[in-house]
Amino acid sequence: MMRRPLPSDPVPRRPESAFAQVDVCELAGLQLISGAQRSLFDDDRWILTGLAQRHRSIQDWELEWDFTEILSPAWRMVTKEIVLALLAPRFEPVLQCPLAVRAVRSPRTANRARIQLTAWFNWLTSRGIRTLAEATQELCEQYLEERSWSIPEPDKPQRRLDPDTLSEIVRTMKLVPLYGELLSTDGHRPGFTPWPGRTAAAVVGARSGRANRVPPVPDHILQPLLATCLYLVNDVGPHLADLLDELRADVAAAARLPRFTVDHLPAMRDVLAQMRAAREPLPAISAQKAAVVEEQADPGPLAYLAANRLGRKIGVRELSRSWAYRHLKDDPVLLELAAEVGFVGAWARAAAPIPRADTGELVPWTKPLADGEVEIMAGYVLTACLVLTCALSGMRTSELAEITVGARSCERPAPGAGSRFRLASRVIKWKPFGGVPDEWVVIEEVDRAVALAERLVGRPAGEPLFGTIMIGDRLANLRNWFERSGNRERWGVPPIPQGPVNARMLRRTLAQAIAERPGGLLAAKIALKHISVATTEGYAARPGGSQRLFLAEIEEAEDEHHVRLTVEAFRDFQAGRLPAGPGARGLIEAFAHVDAELKEAARSDPKVLQHDAHLESLLRKQAQTLHVGPANFCWFRDPAKALCLRLAGTPDATKPLVGMCDSARCPQATHHPCHRPVWVGQAESLTVFIESPGVPAGERRRLIPERERALRVVAELDTAMQEGTV
Structure with a gap:
């Protein structure tokens, strides 16, 4: 009779692997x-x-x-x-x-x-x-x-x-x-x-389902970073791309030129004479090569001469630097010319003016550049294109790496919403190996950055656009180049502070910025509402695409933000800083009910009063009704009471029209201490216009009630604060 195998028995092994000899x-x-x-x-x-x-x-x-x-x-x-x-x-x-x-x-x-x-x-x-x-x-x-x-x-x-x-x-x-x-x-x-x-x-001990732990880029780094990158892309980039086109055309033409021989010496004499007559400087080597020359004990008077560039003026393909130094170092004509006019980069000697970023003063967009310096600058402006694309689109590192030359779609007008731009890439994460094609709806700044990047790299269609996506390393090099080249002072751009920046942090920053700053600005000239609409349209165009996943991250960040705001408003209520506005009474009653539940729960567990998790669970339902406006909170509990929906004729809508909100009259709107500076600022701005002699009388009469409304909201806030502290 066969014995039943016991757990201690060895497991029978295959005599040969099941995969033997397979490809x-x-x-x-x-x-x-x-x-x-x-x-x-x-x-x-x-x-x-x-x-x-x-x-x-x-x-x-x-x-x-x-x-x-x-x-x-x-x-x-x-x-x-x-x-x-x-x-x-x-x-x-x-x-x-x-x-x-x-x-x-x-x-x-x-x-x-x-x-x-x-x-x-x-x-x-x-x-x-x-x-x-x-x-x-x-x-x-x-x-x-x-x-x-x-x-x-x-x-x-x-x-x-x-x-x-x-x-x-x-x-x-x-x-x-x-x-x-x-x-x-x-x-x-x-x-x-x-x-x-x-x-x-x-x-x-890893916790599943926890919140996204990627930190956003701090504002003191983000703002100067985006301002600098926008300046490089919008102001410097077009001139640099034109210069690169000239340089590449020159390189292509040089391939058809003859090699230098002694027969070209008379032509060299003529060129040197013409340069001397015009007091045209000799072409200089790049700053990197010049730094090596400066370390030499006796570099000689022609050590800074870009011999190849001088050869192009003569009409030859190349002029060996070593040959030129050996045979021309004692040439009296060349030595006298070098002493008289010196050495200057051959490119952009008459650079077009651009406005400085800080003062608007017109300055040449660059100092004269040597051949290698043009390519170096192009690499750093390409970094700016990459940062803007990452920061303003929400694309992952793998998706940025899949952008190719020619991935931009033509501008498509969106009825009632301006133009929209599309950028093709591939989604890698959570997809079969190699990814699947996808398309992002992006804003004009991203489209402009990608278009400039295509000109800078000069690659054929289908080739990768950005290459490596190591944003942290590339930014460190960009900072060093700014200080080393002196271009930061030339252009008046702010210094980019030290600190960690990567693609994941920029993606998280954009998600939080859209979720937390309605109608605000991520950086100069970049409207968040525009970005938010573009993101939503990208989701609508490709419901299963990567932009839908990014929108889900935005919605998650928005929910977390609304909970935090609701908790802060409740803490203000507990401290006696009461809200104002037409919906204040209903909110105070809701907070009073939560406060009573907290105190009841604290009788059995004293830790409850200090435990935010329990408070958040009590306030989460209230937070789900919160919609953040620029100067108010809308607690959208009953669509029938929403003034904006009644004015728009859409009483069955599921969300308020925050852009049409009249929070001074809507029964679901409240004003909180954090909104007081906004209303004070509006009242002050209106006062300036009203008191200006250039404003027509009819316009002044229209603005006076607006100012009175702003002052009334400020007075209601102050009264609520005083009543709460009594």
């Missing part, structure tokens, strides 16, 4: 470009850099998988089997594993699993473990504790890693027992699973 990419359904290297499962090094669908944000090193980094040959095979099972979960032997992952994982995700398995298996080897059957829960916990700390740095303490980072480690360790039936060389003992019955997030 990795063919099994995983990954297409390769023609002529690309193909990798077999039995190879210890898989090269997937020739994938046809690869997106631009994935690096070559992420597609070069060296399994020999795993010290144990048996565990090398285990890792290869798990990695390929993640790529091909519908392979029949994988389907026979009841607990295996069923969703297809991308090569990037599979590589991350490979890296984590390599670290885990090599750690076991360093502890003298030779088979996975020897692995215990205690060993798993020891490994996790060691991996929970950052790599030591000189003069810096170790820090504990974020739970999200640690959860990936635990999740990878828990992969091995999921594929026990598939593994051919080794596996855990029957029934063993690291941290059984607990998810990876629960093991490391």
Whole structure:
């Protein structure tokens, strides 16, 4: 009679791997470009850099998988089997594993699993473990504790890693027992699973569903950053693009010129004589080359001469700098000319004037530039184009990397809403490997920045536009260039303060700005209402697109903001700073009811009074009715009472028309202490117009009631404040 297998019995292993001799990419359904290297499962090094669908944000090193980094040959095979099972979960032997992952994982995700398995298996080897059957829960916990700390740095303490980072480690360790039936060389003992019955997030204490923790870019960095980038794109960029066109045409023409010979010496004499007569400076080398020259002990009088540029004036393709220095260093004509006129960059010697950013004073858009300096400046203006595109569209890093030359759609008029611009890209996140095409509705500033970037890079259609999207590194270089070149003082742009800035932070900043600042400005000349409308139209045009996901982030940030505002208004109520306005009585009654509930709950738990989470739960329903206006709060509980809807003739609408709000008369509008400066400012502005002798009498009569209304709102706020503190 056959004995029933016991949990302690070893698991029977396959005599040969189920993946033996298979083509990795063919099994995983990954297409390769023609002529690309193909990798077999039995190879210890898989090269997937020739994938046809690869997106631009994935690096070559992420597609070069060296399994020999795993010290144990048996565990090398285990890792290869798990990695390929993640790529091909519908392979029949994988389907026979009841607990295996069923969703297809991308090569990037599979590589991350490979890296984590390599670290885990090599750690076991360093502890003298030779088979996975020897692995215990205690060993798993020891490994996790060691991996929970950052790599030591000189003069810096170790820090504990974020739970999200640690959860990936635990999740990878828990992969091995999921594929026990598939593994051919080794596996855990029957029934063993690291941290059984607990998810990876629960093991490391990560909280699922928490709010977005990406911080926005602080205003003291954001405002000068966007102001500077707008100036570079709108004022400097067009002139620079024209200059680049001239430079590229010159380079193309030079390819057809002859090489320099001694026969060109008479022509050189004529050119030098003409320059001397016109007192035209000799062409100078770039500032970078000049810095190298200055370090030399005896550079010589012609060390700053751009010999190639002088050769172009003669009519030759190139003039070797070393040859010119050897044969012309003692030439009396050239030496006298250098002493008389000096050296100046050959380009933009008569630069067009542009207004300074601070005073409006007209200044040349650039100092004269050498050949290399034109390309360098173009790279920094391209950074400004990238920052504006990222900050004002909400696109992710991967989506920015997929923008190509020619991705702009023609301007399309939107009835009653001006023009709209569209930008094609690809969505990578949460999509099959390689992503899917998508289109963003963007504002004119973004369209202008992308159009300028296309001119600056000068690449054919279909080529990547921005290249690397490392905004933090590119901004650090931009700051240094501004100070090194002196252009910040020339243009009067504000200094960009030091501080972290990246694409995720800019995306978060835009989401919060739209959610929290109705009708306000993100930066000079950029209306948030315009951006918000463009974002909504992008959602409407492509309901499943990436812009819809961005709009969801905006709505989430808006909900959080409304809860915070409601809590602040409640705290003002508790402190005696009462609201004013037609809807104040109803709001005060609602707050009084919540206050009574808090006090009742505090009798059983004294911590409730200080616990904002409990207060937020009580106020959340009230916060859902809040719509923020520029100078009031609208508590939109009953559409029939909304004055704006009655005036518009749309009493069944689900949202108020904040732009038509007359908060001094609407029964659902309230004014709070935070709104007082707005009304005071309006009253002062109206007073200036009313007292101006240039304002017609009829207009003055129209403005007087407006001022009286503003003053009445201020007086009501002051009265409510006094009554509340009595």
